[in-house]
Amino acid sequence: MITNRNYLMGGIILFIVSFILDFSFPNKSPYGETIFKSVGLPVYSDPESQEGILFVGVTSIILFFVSLYLINIALKKYNSRIVLILFIFGIAGSPLLIYTYQNTLGNGIYAIEYEEEFSRCEYNISKDGNKLNSKCYIPLANYSSKETQFTLKFKTSVIDDPYDINRLMNRNGPYKLNLYGDEKKIIEIETAIDVTNIKKYPESGEAYGMGIVLFENDRKREL
Numbered sequence: 001m002i003t004n005r006n007y008l009m010g011g012i013i014l015f016i017v018s019f020i021l022d023f024s025f026p027n028k029s030p031y032g033e034t035i036f037k038s039v040g041l042p043v044y045s046d047p048e049s050q051e052g053i054l055f056v057g058v059t060s061i062i063l064f065f066v067s068l069y070l071i072n073i074a075l076k077k078y079n080s081r082i083v084l085i086l087f088i089f090g091i092a093g094s095p096l097l098i099y100t101y102q103n104t105l106g107n108g109i110y111a112i113e114y115e116e117e118f119s120r121c122e123y124n125i126s127k128d129g130n131k132l133n134s135k136c137y138i139p140l141a142n143y144s145s146k147e148t149q150f151t152l153k154f155k156t157s158v159i160d161d162p163y164d165i166n167r168l169m170n171r172n173g174p175y176k177l178n179l180y181g182d183e184k185k186i187i188e189i190e191t192a193i194d195v196t197n198i199k200k201y202p203e204s205g206e207a208y209g210m211g212i213v214l215f216e217n218d219r220k221r222e223l
Contacts, residue, residue, distance in 0.1 A: 155211030
């Protein structure tokens with residue numbers, strides 16, 4: 001069944017490395033970003049703005065297909081079936097493992113799911129021009145059966161942007177929140193931000209896809 005054990009072991013190792021690089025828990029960003037940063041490798045093609053080509057993703061994809069190729073030529077029998085199974089697991093395995101963990105063993109903020117694509121903030125300057133009235137809608141789900149209390153801050157860009165609503169929202173944060181067991185809801189965070197000592201700020205508008213950071217004791221999740 002096995003024609004080349006070295007190719008098989010190499011393929012398995014590369015498959016595991018690819019899976020780890022792309023695994024995104026407990027944070028939104030893949031674990032590969034942490035590994036790249038720890039060894040001094042650039043994560044993005046533009047490190048200053050953290051935009052451009054994501055080198056972690058490119059590396060993970062290359063290793064993934066190389067691993068499938070090595071496993072395919074290392075096996076004489078059932079190679080097509082095994083490669084197909086590994087391909088499906090490589091694509092869907094990470095979200096499935098995270099979902100299973102959060103619904104079984106996960107607790108506290110590790111059991112919380114955030115639907116970033118449905119989040120938004122709206123803001124308008126007050127009539128006297130001293131306050132920026134802001135209201136954010138944050139959809140969260142607690143897959144644990146126990147109540148979870150935590151604090152929330154908004155994730156800010158590495159670039160100092162005076163019009164970044166996340167940075168402005170953090171002036172009144174962090175925000176204390178809680179979710180009951182098995183509760184799923186859109187949390188509304190409403191606040192009035194003092195802008196009397198700020199030179200530049202947005203006067204009105206909406207923002208979507210809010211990056212958030214959850215804190216619970218010594219735990220932290222960037223989502």
